Amino acid sequence: AQSVTQLGSHVSVSEGALVLLRCNYSSSVPPYLFWYVQYPNQGLQLLLKYTTGATLVKGINGFEAEFKKSETSFHLTKPSAHMSDAAEYFCAVSDLAGNNRLAFGKGNQVVVIP
């Protein structure tokens, strides 16, 4: 079964500093990988996804992630944090191509310090 590990439930970052959220996955088949963002009391919004092809994926709001098969990782980065980036971020993996039976990590709550 697929699974995702996100370490550090709360992440504090200064405004203007690098945002780095780590995601490691376990999958017996080539994975489809996703990052979602959630604002308080709202649903999830897709930030970016990796399916096939280019391993560096760019998403919305200046975020990007790199798929590294050798490290089974899909870390999320943003060069300069903005106050509006304060939210919860989830990494997810799907178990079959095109099957959205997603397995989620436990999430990272990002706090941006002015």
Next chain:
Amino acid sequence: DGGITQSPKYLFRKEGQNVTLSCEQNLNHDAMYWYRQDPGQGLRLIYYSQIVNDFQKGDIAEGYSVSREKKESFPLTVTSAQKNPTAFYLCASSMLGSTEAFFGQGTRLTVV
């Protein structure tokens, strides 16, 4: 506008009562999903359905039931058998073969 609508946004239930959460989509998506979210636990899959009149249990189906009588609708019933129902519930949908799921705004259920 196309999207997924969950209602109500907030729901209070007395212990021992069943309650049904609504999820409607007008995206013409084949597949629909219910997830439960608890603080620090991420999202866990309750049930999913890929076609009308068919659905499968997810990882935490005990104490829940669903129906899929129409393509647009996938209601979730939280039964009295669910011992810890207080949580945030999220509905999602996707096209079969697609790599993207779209989420509703969620329903926060509180047992009082």
